[in-house]
Amino acid sequence: MTANLRDSGNLSAALTEGLGLRLCPWDPDSDADVEAWLRGVTDPEFQRWNTPIVPITDRAGARDSLRTRAIRAAEGATAAFRITDPQSGTPLGHIGFNDIRQAQRIAVIGYWVLPEARGQGVATRALRLAARWGFDELGMHRLELDHAVGHEVSCRVAQKCGFLAEGILRGSIFEAGRRDAFRDAHLHARLATDPEPSAV
Structure with missing residues (x-):
């Protein structure tokens, strides 16, 4: 089941x-x-590769973060999804369109998986599902994602999902746990006209 929201915004x-x-x-x-959001963004592995602009350290901060995302989603600027086991309803992680540029038909994707759900192909399956939704329902032409140089797991997920490596974004993201130092990121992208990747 998929909700068609291309025209509603x-x-x-x-x-x-x-x-x-x-x-x-x-x-x-x-x-x-x-609680799931807080566990995800405070997980040491998440923090090794990501430094949110606004630090989240407690439930109040996590709730504020989710409220902000809900507001931006209602405006059509983002779309944030909880990755969930469809049978049990257990949260497994997050995948979201962090920056939707409707005029250019470009969106930027980010994702993370909770510790107990890692090693099960969750990120790969979620990215494939979200990418198809982005092309079919959002009407995007180009989907981008980037990850810190050295984050080989995220790199493999992108490649398995047909997101081609396009180069290095120099000094484009914060160093882990810092907002006064920067590191490079790998840029990946997939176009709506690219061939569908092989099955998971």
């Missing part, structure tokens, strides 16, 4: 399911969602 109600996963919007009013 409201991405807060988006829902898509497939490849053994369900993607649905994070709910800032849900204590379970807030």
